[in-house]
Amino acid sequence: MTDLSTVVSELPDKTVLVMDDDAPLRTRLGRALETRGFEVVQAGTVTEAVEQVRAKPPAFAVLDMRLEDGNGLQVVQAINERRPDAKVVMLTGYGNIATAVAAVKAGAVDYLSKPADADDVVRALLARPEDKPAPPENPMSADRVRWEHIQRVYELCGHNVSETARRLNMHRRTLQRILAKRAPK
CATH class of the missing domain: 3.40.50.2300 (Response regulator)
Structure with a gap:
């Protein structure tokens, strides 16, 4: 810093x-x-x-x-x-x-x-325009990226589980289980 x-x-x-x-x-x-x-x-x-x-x-x-x-x-x-x-x-x-x-x-x-x-x-x-960014020190895990995506779609659907499940092409109960869990690291 x-x-x-x-x-x-x-x-x-x-x-x-x-x-x-x-x-x-x-x-x-x-x-x-x-x-x-x-x-x-x-x-x-x-x-x-x-x-x-x-x-x-x-x-x-x-x-x-x-x-x-x-x-x-x-x-x-x-x-x-x-x-x-x-x-x-x-x-x-x-x-x-x-x-x-x-x-x-x-x-x-x-x-x-x-x-x-x-x-x-x-x-x-x-950063100068000619510099290429370094890879992130702590990139999000694939599970975290998936969780973030699901949360965003859920938010965009007005917290409607059925509509979110339809848009994500997943079963509603599966989505409910994912939403009930804590965010992965």
Whole structure:
């Protein structure tokens, strides 16, 4: 952390926008970025984030991909219009190749799955374009990725077990057993 803080302290503009509809995650990530030397502004909706970008475009942004009032790509577009040199990292709890490609095409420098470690976020924000990212220190297990996917679909279906089971092409009772268990490590 100290070497990342040193790099951040040498930046001419340390402003970072953190947008996520999950308030505890947004607050934790905001605090972690502040301890590393960033000047953090937080937003819980796409509308809030776009307003903040129009008021003062940040040098960096960490954006959630999917929110209730839109998606992070709208904020990437607003940032690119106001400050094309800004570096944007997309976060999502529901990662797939199509959304990763869309995020990078829109101007994001990296795409990370939740839960992302603050140091991983800072490394992604500070990475030079020619640098290839290192593999994650503690990647999620296949069981955890599956569990995260099921939770996301369950959430998108309004916590309707039958609809979630249909969309995942699994038996409803099997899904109920999975949902009753704790998240795998």
